[in-house]
Amino acid sequence: MPRQARESVLSMGFLGPSGPRPESLGFVDLRSNENPFAGRYRRYPEHSPDFLAPLYLAALEVLDPPPPRAEGGGGRHLQADVAITRGATEALDLLLRALFEPGRDAVAVTWPSFGSFEQFAALHGVTRHRLPLGGVRYDRLDVDRLLSLPVKGIYLCNPNNPTSTCLDPDDLALLLDRFDGIVIVDETYAEFTGRPSLAHRLGSHPGLVSVRSMSKALGMAGLRLGAVLGAPDLVGAVRRVRPPFPVPGPVAEAAAAELADHAQLVSRVASCVAERDRLAKELADCPGVRDVFADAGFVTVRLADQDAVLAELDTSRIAVHAEPEGWRGFLRISVGTPQENALLLSAVRRSDRRSHL
Secondary structure, three states: OOOOOOOHHHOOOOOOOOOHHHHHHHOOOOOOOOOOOOOOOOOOOOOOHHHHHHHHHHHHHOOOOOOOOHHHHOOOOOEEEEEEOOOHHHHHHHHHHHHOOOOOOOEEEEEEOHHHHHHHHOOOEEEEEEEEEEEOOEOOOOOOHHHHOOOOEEEEEEEOOOOOOOOHHHHHHHHHHHHOOOEEEEOOOOOOOOOHHHHHHHHOOOOOEEEEEEEOOOOOHHHEEEEEEOOOOHHHHHHHHOOOOOOHHHHHHHHHHHHHOOOHHHHHHHHHHHHHHHHHHHHHHHOOOEEEEEOOOOOEEOOOOHHHHHHHHHHHHOOOOEHHHHOOEEEEEEEEOOOHHHHHHHHHHHHHHHOOO
16 A cells, blocks of 8 residues: 655644643643633634544444445444544545645546535645546446556545436445555445445555545534544544644534434435435426436436526526536436425426427
């Protein structure tokens, strides 16, 4: 396995305080420059928010169970170190900051895919090599081409945003077995698939990193929390470049309460998946809809007449994501309530009827 973290990161300490607060060790804290005459929020948060990690992993035990033993599972849930971040997007930024040398290292990315990773790579001076996804569902990897590129890492999104399709499992297995660099898998929507995530393979692939989100399936978008799961050396490098006090105290308290209620989390995911599947089926029955993909927490469709549908949606005051990542002819549609989805479906059907007048 090649060197993982950046040279400068390996030689530096943490950005800001680390370890427990002095009070928890029985000390009077006169080093933190806080205002002792202020109110409830006078103290800084915990130096590290990773005390949330066991709660998060316990929730994943329920939401993302391991595969059968014959498929490499059957043991403990996840063999990984965990760093809590301010959403999955910050996790991607921190991974590039911690692991890739500006002006020297390169990454491979597939397209269409989540564009923020390429934007962060550009900001950090990391070269990008873009390869198109293959297959009629945009779910196939050209493994040979990926392996031929002069890159330190590969970024994948699974389920993919904006295609709402899962990558072919055989392609993923082949890539992981043959590539000896860093494979960053953005699994923001993993809980929506009903299948084990790639995070279960972390124990056997030291260069594999899983990026997770608590905003989507777990329903905590307002708290802005995510996580990096991987080998201790990779996750440790992320901790070194994470800004001081990365999670505010009230956010951590709210997240702890949310993560402890497993029944509520399961119900949220099940309700969203059921409505997503219903919406996808209804859209597939619309004459002007050519393709429907719905593996993630949203539905992506290809349209016969995109302009007509967008015009009708605009008249109906319904916002969707048109041409996500510049993907012409496609719409990415978030799952709404049944009432909101009914308005969307009515608008799509009206646009088709008007196009035939």
